[in-house]
Amino acid sequence: MAHLLGIRIQNYRSLKDLTLGRIGYGKGQPLPPIMCFIGPNGSGKSSLLDSFAFMADCLAEGVEAACDKPHRGGFSRLRTQSSTEPIKFEIYFKQRTQSRPITYAFEIEESNGVPIVVSERLQQRRKGQKHGRPFSFVNLNHGKGEVWSGQSTDREEGNEKHEVSLDDPGRLGITSLGQFKEHERILGLRAYMENWYLSYFVPDAARQLPIAGAQKHLNRSGDNLGNVIQYLQRSHPDRFQTILEKISKRIPGIQTIGFHKSEDNRILLRFNERGYTDPFYQQSMSDGTLKMFAYLLLLEDPEPHSFIGIEEPENGLYHKLLEQLAREFRRHAEQSANKTQLLITTHSPYFVDALKPDQVWLLEKDDNGETQARRTADIPTIEALKAEGIPLGSLWYSNHFEERFRG
Numbered sequence: 032m033a034h035l036l037g038i039r040i041q042n043y044r045s046l047k048d049l050t051l052g053r054i055g056y057g058k059g060q061p062l063p064p065i066m067c068f069i070g071p072n073g074s075g076k077s078s079l080l081d082s083f084a085f086m087a088d089c090l091a092e093g094v095e096a097a098c099d100k101p102h103r104g105g106f107s108r109l110r111t112q113s114s115t116e117p118i119k120f121e122i123y124f125k126q127r128t129q130s131r132p133i134t135y136a137f138e139i140e141e142s143n144g145v146p147i148v149v150s151e152r153l154q155q156r157r158k159g160q161k162h163g164r165p166f167s168f169v170n171l172n173h174g175k176g177e178v179w180s181g182q183s184t185d186r187e188e189g190n191e192k193h194e195v196s197l198d199d200p201g202r203l204g205i206t207s208l209g210q211f212k213e214h215e216r217i218l219g220l221r222a223y224m225e226n227w228y229l230s231y232f233v234p235d236a237a238r239q240l241p242i243a244g245a246q247k248h249l250n251r252s253g254d255n256l257g258n259v260i261q262y263l264q265r266s267h268p269d270r271f272q273t274i275l276e277k278i279s280k281r282i283p284g285i286q287t288i289g290f291h292k293s294e295d296n297r298i299l300l301r302f303n304e305r306g307y308t309d310p311f312y313q314q315s316m317s318d319g320t321l322k323m324f325a326y327l328l329l330l331e332d333p334e335p336h337s338f339i340g341i342e343e344p345e346n347g348l349y350h351k352l353l354e355q356l357a358r359e360f361r362r363h364a365e366q367s368a369n370k371t372q373l374l375i376t377t378h379s380p381y382f383v384d385a386l387k388p389d390q391v392w393l394l395e396k397d398d399n400g401e402t403q404a405r406r407t408a409d410i411p412t413i414e415a416l417k418a419e420g421i422p423l424g425s426l427w428y429s430n431h432f433e434e435r436f437r438g
């Protein structure tokens with residue numbers, strides 16, 4: 032599955048110019064399968080996570096709808112206050128382990144009060160090309176430009192260059208171009224981004240028992256947990272049983288998890304807890320258990336997401352459970368390399384304890400109010416202290432990640 036190697040975000044809220052990982056065949060360590068962002072309030076953690084959601088919304092609904100989501104409040108609120116430049120994104124990713132990486136970049140500007148896509152570019156090196164500039168196979172300005180079909184910018188392989196002129200300035204070109212078989216790479220990019228999942232799990236929402244039938248994937252708040260269970264039970268009955276057994280082993284205090292179909296066809300999750308003969312249903316389960324269940328279910332999805340972003344999973348979780356969850360996340364991300372990539376924001380040292388210095392970034396605002404990021408692996412002394420056996424979260428808690436950007 033596709034893997035994000037790096038990202039550059041410019042002029043998105045406090046992210047005036049933030050680069051993470053490796054971009055555009057450049058230097059820098061590629062992003063790991065699990066990455067965690069810590070930092071004070073207002074340092075830009077939510078903005079970072081939201082920038083992924085924003086890109087996905089741009090693709091799904093167009094840039095105006097993406098800017099106007101209630102929590103975003105329109106283009107002028109989103110663009111970094113001190114900037115007059117477009118909002119810019121650049122992602123660098125690999126479709127498969129063996130594929131040549133692709134850069135996808137686009138810019139959004141406001142024109143007569145309406146946000147539009149001002150430019151869009153996709154680049155990749157040619158087969159066998161080890162050095163030098165990658166070739167653009169999509170190059171659009173204000174919806175007009177050139178697109179190469181196929182898998183390379185090589186006529187010898189039967190690929191062709193087409194002139195294109197898109198009719199909706201508020202839509203990304205990959206939205207329409209990514210529907211055609213001859214644009215395999217664009218199709219791949221579109222499928223990759225459509226598969227991103229950004230969660231803000233609300234345990235209360237997950238206690239509901241919606242009737243609306245089977246749904247493939249958990250939504251942002253988790254209020255369709257019951258529907259997802261229903262889908263899994265119906266479409267992957269064997270797998271579903273294994274998933275329940277696997278998950279029940281990973282939640283402390285839980286012996287088995289089963290389900291019960293009510294007369295009106297709703298799925299009730301049945302948790303058998305140690306010490307009790309009678310089972311509990313999801314309405315009476317604790318926030319922590321439900322949360323743990325939902326996250327583990329996400330990881331066990333038969334059609335896993337390429338990318339999952341989670342905000343502050345610690346809310347409502349006992350610290351030992353949180354440590355366990357962090358270990359599960361890490362194990363999953365590292366074992367199934369190139370499957371799901373995880374991005375998590377947290378305030379909890381317990382979560383960070385389970386991670387390595389090259390998986391954790393510290394976000395801080397500099398004197399200009401702009402978000403800066405530092406990988407904890409790049410802080411001198413951290414690796415050495417970690418090697419002495421002090422967990423990373425404890426180093427953070429005991430002030431070893433001294434703040435650098437503030438005067």
Ligand SMILES: Nc1ncnc2c1ncn2[C@@H]1O[C@H](COP(=O)(O)OP(=O)(O)O)[C@@H](O)[C@H]1O
Pocket residue numbers: 043044045070071072073074075076077078079107108109110111112113400
């Ligand atoms: N358009 C903007 N320009 C500059 N800064 C902004 C803009 N919009 C929001 N901010 C600032 O971005 C900061 C980051 O907030 P947020 O991402 O919620 O941080 P965190 O999640 O780390 O607490 C806030 O201090 C907010 O004032």
Ligand SMILES: [Mg+2]
Pocket residue numbers: 076077078
């Ligand atoms: Mg936040």
